[in-house]
Amino acid sequence: MLNEQTTAAPRDCGDCPIRHRAVCARCEADELKRLDELKYYRSFEAGQTVIWSGDHMEFVGSVVTGIATLTQTMEDGRTQMVGLLLPSDFVGRPGRDAAAYNVVAITDMVMCCFRKKPFEQMMNETPHIAQRLLEMTLDELDAAREWMLVLGRKTAREKIASLMAIIARRDATLNLAGIDKPIVFDLPLTREAMSDYLGLTLETVSRQISALKKDGVIHLQGKRHVTVPDFERLLEEAGDDSDGGMLA
Amino acid sequence: MLNEQTTAAPRDCGDCPIRHRAVCARCEADELKRLDELKYYRSFEAGQTVIWSGDHMEFVGSVVTGIATLTQTMEDGRTQMVGLLLPSDFVGRPGRDAAAYNVVAITDMVMCCFRKKPFEQMMNETPHIAQRLLEMTLDELDAAREWMLVLGRKTAREKIASLMAIIARRDATLNLAGIDKPIVFDLPLTREAMSDYLGLTLETVSRQISALKKDGVIHLQGKRHVTVPDFERLLEEAGDDSDGGMLA
DNA sequence: ACCTAACTTTGACCCAGATCAAAAACCGAA
DNA sequence: TTCGGTTTTTGATCTGGGTCAAAGTTAGGT
Structure with a gap:
């Protein structure tokens, strides 16, 4: 690990x-x-x-x-x-x-x-x-x-996108890399831990991650290293409105 | 109303x-x-x-x-x-x-x-x-x-039972009626509001309430007035362990 | 390098709950 | 007491995500 x-x-x-x-x-x-x-x-x-x-x-x-x-x-x-x-x-x-x-x-x-x-x-x-x-x-x-x-109303795809967005946002905050550039981070969670977070099975998590990857919303190197080429796009997939609701 | x-x-x-x-x-x-x-x-x-x-x-x-x-x-x-x-x-x-x-x-x-x-x-x-x-x-x-x-892991039936248990518990707290006697209360929520709370559709809410009624877990007079003959039974249906985890 | 155990992906099938539709019950106002 | 709108129930059908199964990948240990 x-x-x-x-x-x-x-x-x-x-x-x-x-x-x-x-x-x-x-x-x-x-x-x-x-x-x-x-x-x-x-x-x-x-x-x-x-x-x-x-x-x-x-x-x-x-x-x-x-x-x-x-x-x-x-x-x-x-x-x-x-x-x-x-x-x-x-x-x-x-x-x-x-x-x-x-x-x-x-x-x-x-x-x-x-x-x-x-x-x-x-x-x-x-x-x-x-x-x-x-x-x-x-x-x-x-x-x-x-x-x-997220748990009550979002689809599996939206749930995965929401999770990615949260982790991405946290990393953006820590690394101060600006939200316009591609965001890169490592998933700290196993597929199983993600499923426990999202109220899904780990198989569904895996399938939806593959789907987001196929559709170019995210990019994977290995199983855990994620690149988000377009953060706005990710937020759309998450079903969030564009500003994402971040507050000081 | x-x-x-x-x-x-x-x-x-x-x-x-x-x-x-x-x-x-x-x-x-x-x-x-x-x-x-x-x-x-x-x-x-x-x-x-x-x-x-x-x-x-x-x-x-x-x-x-x-x-x-x-x-x-x-x-x-x-x-x-x-x-x-x-x-x-x-x-x-x-x-x-x-x-x-x-x-x-x-x-x-x-x-x-x-x-x-x-x-x-x-x-x-x-x-x-x-x-x-x-x-x-x-x-x-x-x-x-x-x-x-509740939202992430419970079934529709368990969700309904959980909601009933929460409302019943609140009324028991307010009315101090003891948990061994049948509990009686009015649902403050419409079926639609319940569905918004539970992450379900209102049709599913209605069906599951009917099912709990048919199985004798709850009793209804009118659409809103509920009697719970056996609170322990309700908690089982909610998937909670028997003590319910209430703390001061 | 190879082995093993943990993690991940993919496929085939199924079912709980969503969706679409219509009827029934209820409530307040006229 | 009837009328019209809201709320609720029930039915028929569909589907997203669960379940079961198997194969692929990865990383650490020897």
Whole structure:
């Protein structure tokens, strides 16, 4: 699997790659110092389960590097991905004891963790943390609702295009490559993980990716490396209106 | 349509039916007093659109009485409900200018509104409001994710049973009638609204309701009045595990 | 290099739910 | 109490995506 970075954990918050996007983004120097004393790093290998749904959670934290999925499973094994956790995303819910979802690392991953109790304590005393967490939670809620439209009303082809668009957009944001040039990225997900995200079977995912490729909407080198020659075209295929609804 | 309460707006926060569940739930007397000066009531008729997606929003607020839906629409008219707004639910997003969804009153409805700017101002100065809003947003995020599983992985029959279970549970919570007795409630939604919620056609909704009725899972008087003789049975039909995952 | 296990693609067939169509039930207004 | 529009039910048929099966591809380990 992808093993992009065997990053050593940053020793200091000042060096942290997610410093300005994570739950600590608004903290002042003194607040950061307090957090610094609370935090510890944990590494997970690709494929490793971070938390099982229903388990007691003794920590919350942020994804520093790598990618994880948030999934829900029914007794008969049907599973639905309900979130994709990227660097800076927050894991866990302050004020809740039991995990509501499975969290699985899909690449090697490093998390910046805080024991739950002290973090909750600090959150009560530090509006900057609670404010940022609210903002992040509202963003996640918007993303979840956007995904409800995808799951409830889009065709298989539109679903695949929507997923590609989301990943492409994220990469465009990170790499600042401008949206007019061809966008190039690696799919972080297996076909099976995509099917869990999109509410499809992996066979349908494979077929629709082949179809989009045949129609020139995307270009593949290998199974995972994707080029999008025309982002507008991809958005049309996704059924989104042309501006894509991105907000600051 | 349902016209349950032609409630006069409560003149004072002390009399407010949603005082202890809404965004103001944690406010102290002095904080409440400040909010009181900011607030104004607006009434909407059944069927009236409260906000159009994309519109500038000059207010945020709480549903006091009545029910509204939050929907997303594609250009070709496909629509997906992404939330059901019940009394005490919050409408609008502090820090965002344009509405992201359509909000439509489906019964007569009264909202307690605040002009957005002053409310944001007050939120910054009043941790109790921000804390409660965070809590409510986290709950909504959980609800949205539960719904992603319904939309992505459940069959039509399971979807209907899931919807009934959600409404039944809400009524059980409000009416405190105990979960062992038969549960009785009125569907607040038309078949079409249900189909928009569940990602189905209204014909399929109708057929599956008939099927659940024939199989004795639910009982109907008229089109809207539902009796659930055995809630456990309903949960099985919904594909949920028996405990239903309710948390405080 | 080769082997193995995981991942991916492709094909053939089927079915749950969509679509198209029409009848029935309901509700409020005149 | 009847009328007209809305909501709901039911029927017939079609189809997108699921299921089952098998073959192809890829990457890491020895």
